[in-house]
Amino acid sequence: MGQYDIDYTLYLVTDSTPEILGNRDFFQVVEAAVKGGVSCVQLRDKKSDTGRLIEIGKRLHQICQRHRVPLLINDRVDVALAVDCEGVHIGQDDMDLALARKLLGPDKVIGVSVSSVDQALEAIDGGADYLGIGTVYATQTKTNTKNIIGPEGVRDILQELESLPKVYTVCIGGINESNVLDVISKSSSPSEHVDGVAVVSAIMAAPDPQAAAQRFITLLGHPSARP
Ligand code: TZP
Ligand code: MG
Secondary structure (H helix, E strand, O other), X not given: OOOOOOOOOEEEEOOOOHHHHOOOOHHHHHXXXXXXXXXXXXXXXXXXXXHHHHHHHHHHHHHHHHOOOOEEEEOOHHHHXXXXXXXXXXXXXXXXXXXXXXXXXXXXXXXXXXOOHHHHHHHHHOOOOEEEEEOOOOOOOOOOOXXXXXXXXXXHHHHHHOOOOOOEEEEEOOOOOOOHXXXXXXXXXXOEOOOEEEXXXXXXXXXXXXXXXXXXXXXXXXXXXXX
């Protein structure tokens, strides 16, 4: 489906709330994280109005393009179209996947949040490019999450996917430098691993986001810092 071959290894989901950002500049924080090795960025902003979101998205897309990293937009297919970035990430309560695909066309990347085998199979059937599997651990960043599935829940989903054509997988929720290797090993089914980890606060709220991203990349065993 989506034409972009995305590296999901270290997937940064942004947050511009004061609790996470303090008084730092949002774009500088994200750019630092990208310099540290973040391989994919999702703009997640539940507060800004549509016009502002498009403005932020366009500016963020320029930064991402400079570092050859794809940008996806959380929730908003209309904003992704306006920004003309690489795709969207939709949850179970967002726009229907079939409609999102119809609006975005075959080339854009669509990721879908799933927390059960049934949701995963439905998303694959609907042509999702990747699955955001979680919530792995309870997190302050998203307190309204209904389903804390643990690494074991991720593994159960991966196991079901083994016999199906390849779909990319990323796990999310409460992942930090201390638990990331544990999450990955416990999430693995015998022959299938997640393709990446999605992180908000462990990078966005870190005092030095570039160094934090670099340490993640080292832990994940992936080539570090980008030009
Ligand atoms: N979806 C499930 S958990 C979550 C989202 C967007 C937030 C994850 O944030 P953090 O800070 O990495 O735990
Ligand atoms: Mg959503």
